Amino acid sequence: MKYELDARRLLCPMPVIRTQNRVEELAPGDTLEVVCTDPGVVNDIPAWCRINGHRVLETREASGEITLLIEVGEA
Amino acid sequence: MTQQRKAVALISGGLDSLLAAKVMLEQGIHVEGINFFTGFCVEGHTHAIRKKDKAKPKRNNALWSAEQLGIKLHIIDIVEEYKDVLLNPKHGYGANMNPCLDCKIFMVQKALEWAEKKGFDFIITGEVIGQRPMSQRKDTMPVVARESGAQERLLRPLCAKNLSPTLPEREGWVSRDSLYGFSGRNRKPQMALAAEFGFEEYASPAGGCCFLTDEAYSRKLVDLWQGRGNREYEMDDIMLLKVGRHIRPAPHFKLIVSREEGENNFLMGYKKQFIHMYTTSHPGPMVLVDGEPAESDLLLAARIAARYSKGKMAERVTVEIHKPGEEPYSVEVEPLGPTELKDKWMI
Ligand code: SF4
Numbered sequence: 001m002k003y004e005l006d007a008r009r010l011l012c013p014m015p016v017i018r019t020q021n022r023v024e025e026l027a028p029g030d031t032l033e034v035v036c037t038d039p040g041v042v043n044d045i046p047a048w049c050r051i052n053g054h055r056v057l058e059t060r061e062a063s064g065e066i067t068l069l070i071e072v073g074e075a
Numbered sequence: 076m077t078q079q080r081k082a083v084a085l086i087s088g089g090l091d092s093l094l095a096a097k098v099m100l101e102q103g104i105h106v107e108g109i110n111f112f113t114g115f116c117v118e119g120h121t122h123a124i125r126k127k128d129k130a131k132p133k134r135n136n137a138l139w140s141a142e143q144l145g146i147k148l149h150i151i152d153i154v155e156e157y158k159d160v161l162l163n164p165k166h167g168y169g170a171n172m173n174p175c176l177d178c179k180i181f182m183v184q185k186a187l188e189w190a191e192k193k194g195f196d197f198i199i200t201g202e203v204i205g206q207r208p209m210s211q212r213k214d215t216m217p218v219v220a221r222e223s224g225a226q227e228r229l230l231r232p233l234c235a236k237n238l239s240p241t242l243p244e245r246e247g248w249v250s251r252d253s254l255y256g257f258s259g260r261n262r263k264p265q266m267a268l269a270a271e272f273g274f275e276e277y278a279s280p281a282g283g284c285c286f287l288t289d290e291a292y293s294r295k296l297v298d299l300w301q302g303r304g305n306r307e308y309e310m311d312d313i314m315l316l317k318v319g320r321h322i323r324p325a326p327h328f329k330l331i332v333s334r335e336e337g338e339n340n341f342l343m344g345y346k347k348q349f350i351h352m353y354t355t356s357h358p359g360p361m362v363l364v365d366g367e368p369a370e371s372d373l374l375l376a377a378r379i380a381a382r383y384s385k386g387k388m389a390e391r392v393t394v395e396i397h398k399p400g401e402e403p404y405s406v407e408v409e410p411l412g413p414t415e416l417k418d419k420w421m422i
Binding site: 009011012013014016017020040043044047048050051052053 | 112116134135137138139141142146147148149150151152314344
């Protein structure tokens with residue numbers, strides 16, 4: 001299943017926290033697309049994913065918005 | 076085979092919590108990290124805001140610590156619950172608005188709740204006796220253990236040898252002999268241990284883990300409360316106190332003046348919520364006005380905005396004033412002179 005999360009206007013670490021709380025509700029193999037505006041997420045969300053066993057499939061940046069596509073790993 | 080015991084480690088992003096968790100991993104304990112976001116944490120924000128910092132790669136030190144350790148990290152948003160800790164600290168404040176002892180008790184208590192829910196056996200922190208004047212003293216260590224409810228399930232691997240044995244030590248889950256007896260403000264033993272474990276480039280925050288230990292920040296927070304006549308605050312308030320110059324010409328309003336482009340952009344994000352203004356005849360800062368200014372106050376604010384613009388030596392400067400939901404209008408003002416801008420206005 002594909003899910004989306006709007007984390008725009010939030011500053012780190014809030015986008016990471018929102019991502020974490022959302023991923024907790026998802027199943028392995030699901031994907032979550034997170035849209036953010038704080039440039040810090042480019043480091044923080046991938047770091048959070050590496051630590052917790054999830055994968056960042058794609059990172060896009062356009063007109064001040066950063067979109068990360070995450071694949072949920074095994075718990 | 077004996078059961079592998081599980082510990083939840085309070086991870087601040089600093090060296091001490093990193094070491095404490097590592098010491099447990101070395102003893103074969105399953106460790107996961109927990110990090111609390113109060114809204115006042117030094118992590119992140121300001122780096123993201125100020126342009127000059129953007130060039131430097133920014134990292135979240137708690138995440139970095141967890142990655143070095145190879146453990147999971149759970150970041151918990153405690154912004155709302157933390158308000159009561161900050162506003163009504165039973166044990167009072169430290170040198171500034173930092174309620175460190177109550178804060179520690181609260182965090183350990185939250186970690187305990189988490190541990191019980193997830194089936195973890197004990198809690199560890201990187202506390203060292205004598206390291207911090209308020210929360211890390213020999214006499215406050217038992218207070219944290221007691222008032223958090225963690226009691227004997229709270230282990231401080233870096234100074235355990237100076238304290239009575241805790242449950243994990245008595246049960247033999249960890250060996251007391253392999254724990255440490257650090258004390259005092261001397262950082263050398265920690266640095267030596269870091270070298271032994273091969274940790275480099277760890278963060279070493281000077282004052283504490285949050286803005287509340289910062290004098291200038293605390294002053295702005297108290298001023299905000301006084302200006303409003305109550306001590307309520309929201310996330311936006313906390314954020315705005317980290318940004319720009321804060322100037323209060325009268326009790327009922329204050330200005331937030333950006334100092335550079337990064338802050339300018341950040342303050343722009345608040346233009347729908349606040350009266351704001353900027354100079355149009357000359358390049359200048361973005362200015363937010365907080366409070367309940369009268370029309371004459373806005374003229375003074377415009378003169379201050381002009382003072383911080385490139386037109387500060389000009390005779391007249393044009394300032395555009397925006398009120399949320401109204402048509403913007405322009406005023407022509409004389410920039411405030413250097414002696415007219417009073418020191419006591421500066422928060
Ligand atoms: S410095 Fe801030 S976060 Fe750290 S213990 Fe004190 S009040 Fe809590």
